[in-house]
Amino acid sequence: QKEVEQDPGPLSVPEGAIVSLNCTYSNSAFQYFMWYRQYSRKGPELLMYTYSSGNKEDGRFTAQVDKSSKYISLFIRDSQPSDSATYLCANGVLSGSARQLTFGSGTQLTVLP
Amino acid sequence: EAGVVQSPRYKIIEKKQPVAFWCNPISGHNTLYWYRQNLGQGPELLIRYENEEAVDDSQLPKDRFSAERLKGVDSTLKIQPAELGDSAVYLCASSLAGNNSPLHFGNGTRLTVT
Numbered sequence: 001q002k003e004v005e006q007d008p009g010p011l012s013v014p015e016g017a018i019v020s021l022n023c024t025y026s027n028s029a030f031q032y033f034m035w036y037r038q039y040s041r042k043g044p045e046l047l048m049y050t051y052s053s054g055n056k057e058d059g060r061f062t063a064q065v066d067k068s069s070k071y072i073s074l075f076i077r078d079s080q081p082s083d084s085a086t087y088l089c090a091n092g093v094l095s096g097s098a099r100q101l102t103f104g105s106g107t108q109l110t111v112l113p
Numbered sequence: 114e115a116g117v118v119q120s121p122r123y124k125i126i127e128k129k130q131p132v133a134f135w136c137n138p139i140s141g142h143n144t145l146y147w148y149r150q151n152l153g154q155g156p157e158l159l160i161r162y163e164n165e166e167a168v169d170d171s172q173l174p175k176d177r178f179s180a181e182r183l184k185g186v187d188s189t190l191k192i193q194p195a196e197l198g199d200s201a202v203y204l205c206a207s208s209l210a211g212n213n214s215p216l217h218f219g220n221g222t223r224l225t226v227t
Contacts, residue, residue, distance in 0.1 A: 008153065043204055043218030044156065088155050100169070101216070103155025
């Protein structure tokens with residue numbers, strides 16, 4: 001069993017839809033939780049991160065963490081074609097002064113105009 | 114602010130040949146990471162540097178992979194000899210030290226071994 005699991009998709013939605021992307025993890029030692037967005041042939045870029053259970057909102061994006069069930073979600077409101085990308089869930093622990101991240105395999109999202 | 118710069122963007126080599134990838138991190142970033150990303154998978158850490166010191170290289174296949182970060186700035190990752198299974202995207206990332214510092218990734222080097 002992988003430490004971080006994501007449904008690979010692909011997921012296709014119409015423009016304006018609410019998108020829900022999900023991630024589960026097995027390692028109780030994870031201290032923080034991140035979502036990265038990766039466009040085709042580009043490196044991942046950080047979207048959001050949180051340390052605690054609950055919701056964190058940033059514009060059209062909301063990250064939700066439930067540590068008791070080891071379940072993480074990313075919601076995208078009013079989705080746009082520019083949101084079409086692969087979304088990577090990444091969980092981590094502190095190792096020395098730096099993070100040690102474990103990535104999921106990613107969910108491929110296409111937002112249709 | 115310039116981002117993480119990697120070169121080359123693409124490399125095609127025959128198996129058993131050597132190959133090297135170069136990374137220039139964001140200025141001032143003490144921590145540098147090399148990740149490998151296979152098709153349809155998330156990035157997997159190969160090695161992490163704190164300044165010049167490799168502090169986590171447990172996932173680096175040391176029989177054929179080597180890395181260096183001279184002067185604590187640029188870094189080079191080498192594979193010698195390459196195998197077919199090494200075909201992947203090699204990503205470099207950097208961050209400031211500290212637990213609130215996000216990782217900034219470069220656009221990677223896509224390696225194809227034939």
